[in-house]
Amino acid sequence: MQPPYPSPDLTGYEPGYDIPALLGWPVQQVHTPALLIDLDALERNLATMRAACADMGVSLRAHGKMHRSADLARLQMAVGGAVGLCCQKVSEAEAFVRAGLRDVLISNELRDPAKLDRLARLPLLGARVAVCVDDAAAIAPLAEACARHGTQIDVLIEIDCGAGRCGIAPDAVVPLAQIIVSAGLNLTGVQAYHGKMQHIRDFAARQAEAARAESLTRHAVGLLRDAGFAIATVTGGGSGSFGFEGTSGLWTELQCGSYAVMDADYAAVRDAEGQPLSARFPPALQVLTQVMSLPRPGHAVCDAGLKSLSGESGLPLAEGLTCLGLSDEHSEFADPDHRLKVGDRMRLIPGHCAPTINLHDWLVGLRGDRVECLWPVTARGRSF
Amino acid sequence: MQPPYPSPDLTGYEPGYDIPALLGWPVQQVHTPALLIDLDALERNLATMRAACADMGVSLRAHGKMHRSADLARLQMAVGGAVGLCCQKVSEAEAFVRAGLRDVLISNELRDPAKLDRLARLPLLGARVAVCVDDAAAIAPLAEACARHGTQIDVLIEIDCGAGRCGIAPDAVVPLAQIIVSAGLNLTGVQAYHGKMQHIRDFAARQAEAARAESLTRHAVGLLRDAGFAIATVTGGGSGSFGFEGTSGLWTELQCGSYAVMDADYAAVRDAEGQPLSARFPPALQVLTQVMSLPRPGHAVCDAGLKSLSGESGLPLAEGLTCLGLSDEHSEFADPDHRLKVGDRMRLIPGHCAPTINLHDWLVGLRGDRVECLWPVTARGRSF
Structure with a gap:
């Protein structure tokens, strides 16, 4: 995928009414x-993250919730080193899959039966799809939806590694894993993502929170492996914290999104040298x-x-x-x-x-x- | 326009992907x-505002920026007593006019030549369109755009009646009016809208700010009328302040928008009895x-x-x-x-x-x- 990058057919689109510009405009x-x-800045950011992930020996699963653009996602896959995408909602995943993206993790819980039905139909379009689970009661409806459509959805247990939003307590992972496997679902790993940590501006404070998240995640993954579960994937991390997860030897996959374009909030988050991440x-x-x-x-x-x-x-x-x-x-x-x-x-x-x-x-x-x-x-x- | 209200043809729309529901769903x-x-609540709010405007002897120009819905706008015109709509952007006005709304005020300044060209084309679709001006340098480009398309756009002078955003100082209205009229444009009135006042929660504080806005507006309108300009329209007011403008004897037209649906912010704004506006x-x-x-x-x-x-x-x-x-x-x-x-x-x-x-x-x-x-x-x- 080389520049100039393609655009959709814009025939009949009126600039100012349908689209903000025409190709070639100043x-x-x-x-x-x-x-x-x-x-130019986007390409530099993609190259920087690709190199960082390669150096750290982890995969990049670019977060599509940030941009919601199939074109930008394709660029992340083609030149940005991404092995796949993640997103937060089934409707987002549908849009990405229908646009041709073929490896999507919904880094979030789905509980509504109507949404589970939509989720279970996505593999029929040729996509590999995964979802997070943080409650034993979620398993049977998910397994039923998969059985109804004859499809397989990969499952990751989400643990709460410090953000206090979704995710189960690290201590509680083994019984949940047993239920997942007993239901015939494919347990591929653990999601440990701490959204609030991303925005802690001071490096030392962020590092301390990352150490706490790592400790909780290591405990959960250890419990699962000790119980005999093959945990191939530990996924999480974001643009404010990926250096911690990436060098931990624990996370296998990073979910960075904002790194591609940044914003004013991230420009106030500092690295170890006191520089803004936007440097x-x-x-x-x-x-x-x-x-x-x-x-x-x-x-x-x-x-x-x-x-x-x-x-x-x-x-x-x-x-x-x-x-x-x-x-x-x-x-x-x-x-x-x-x-x-x-x-x-x-x-x-x-x-x-x-x-x-x-x-x-x-x-x-x-x-x-x-x-x-x-x-x-x-x-x-x-x-x- | 009687309930049940019409919806567009939804044939082929997939609920959950294209639309959030089907008609008749619980x-x-x-x-x-x-x-x-x-x-039911919407209809009550429309009836309440219609009656309030009738009691006060002022017109209602419902603010379409609030909802951006042609259907809701049509309901405001059909049963809500609205004489027309206002909105903030030329692209919004285009959407409303293309949907059949025929009397639209852009309650804002337009200066970009490309936007002025689009504005001047709107009457070709059968609409009466007005716009605000707060700078003498805006007149010639607007007049040229109208001449280019053989159309007429009504012009209102926006004064700053206390919000400190757009609008000229009340003292400066007469020279601007002379330039507008000299350019062959149709000066129909004055816009005096104080957005920040709408959200002042305490009634007495809001009343004091409204009195200041009224004094500034009365001064500007007086200067224009003394100079011989026919100021048919004084437009402004919002859901937090319309009782002040409506009973002033000065404003002829109110631009309320949020009254139709309200929100948590307006629910914290108090009336003279200390009740929230949401009562x-x-x-x-x-x-x-x-x-x-x-x-x-x-x-x-x-x-x-x-x-x-x-x-x-x-x-x-x-x-x-x-x-x-x-x-x-x-x-x-x-x-x-x-x-x-x-x-x-x-x-x-x-x-x-x-x-x-x-x-x-x-x-x-x-x-x-x-x-x-x-x-x-x-x-x-x-x-x-």
Whole structure:
């Protein structure tokens, strides 16, 4: 997969109404607000993570929930060293599988019988599919759904390694494993993912939490192996913690997602040298906005608000300017040096990449200042 | 327009993949997360606002940015007393006009030449369209776009009546009005909208801010009328403040949006009697979610997170339970009385209605506990 990267057939699409740009446009012409991917930065980030995983001897299962883009997923598989994808919802998995991705882990629990039925049908499309389980009561419905469709779903036991969200206590893994195997399901491993740890900004504090997560996970995996279960896969880790899991000798597979594009929150997370993670993984995702009003000296209003930028993880970063606030369709900036004029385009680094991408229908791939590709956000809105 | 309300042709749509439900389904069957509208509550809210506007002798221009639904807009026009719609972006206006809505105000500034060209083409589809201006430099490009397409766009001067976002200073209205009229544009009035005031929770504090906004607006309108300009329309007001503008004798038109469905933020705004606004306008919008994990006693994890509920205005409300946090695809709840079991459906009132609706492709209209209609979120994602 070599650049220029392909785009879908855009015949009949009206720029400004259906799509934010046409191929070959300069960024100055892109309709705003639009979601930009700097392809050079993206490729560097994919190469950096590929090399890091190779050095550490672990696999990369790229987290597709971050981008929900089948095109970006294909690039991660083709050149980014990913062995497969993960995602959080059955509807996301369906979108990826229908787009041709063939190895998908749902890194989450599914309990609704309707969702289990959908899950069990996915292998019929030629995909290898896995799911997490954290409750013995989940096993029989999953096994029944698989039997109904004559398919096999791989199962991983999710343990709570410190985040306190889903997952069973490490001590409780063996009885659950016995139930899984007794039901005829294929137990392939353990998921140990600590989402909250990813965002601990101080390195030493994050390292301490990672050590705790490792200890809990090692205990659970040890119990399972001592009981005779073949645990081929230990999966987890994210862009803020993968160096810990990757060098532990315990995790076999990392679920990093945000590393590919980064965001303002991750840019505040520090490595061992006190550098922001964005020094190693430069931001590749930006929301392009335009100044639409300069109502008074030193104050600029832009056309990207909460419907273009997720707001719950803090305000976006803009080079040399301070964002003062977001409302539905506006962002406001202090411009004390009067640098901005109406119509100026600015690139904002969003606070949180995953929910920001999910607001947009298209990713505009830029090579330098020119549109190289348009990628649909394949699974946008697919949270069911 | 009588219930049962129409839905688009859903032939070929797969429930769970394309749509969250089928018509007639009980709510217990709706795929989660899904966005519900309680049609009885919606109708009550529309009737309450219609009666309030009639009592006050002002028009209602319902804010379509809140719901982005052509079907809900049609209901507001047919039974809710609305004389027209407003919205914030030209792409939203295009979606509404293409869906048959014929009177749309863009309650915002447009400066990008490409957007002005799109705006000036909208009357060719049979719509009456108006836009706001807050800068003399905006006039010539707007007039040129209208001349290019042989159309007329009504113009309103936006004044800053206290929010400090867009809008010119009230003192500066007359020179701007002269430029608008000299350019051959149709100056129809003034927009005075104070978004931040809507959310001031204390009634007396909100009333004081409303008095300040009224004084600024009265000054600007007086200057324009003294200078000989016919100011037919003074438009503004929102769900938190409309009683002030509506009884001022100054505003002719109110731009309320959230009143139709409400949200957790508005439920904390108090009226003169200390009652929440939701006592008069009951919440009609809910995100349906399911318990997907009970990892330890007293702690429930549900399947609606930041991709189903806007998170920047606070956590959602759930009857009798406290939401502890939102992540991309999860919400966590304290359940000290162990009321919940896996698979239970809960209805969450989102923190902020407009960006929450914009996350979803469909509004599921419920009559009691049964799906009466499915409305596409017509302008979802149309922020450009």
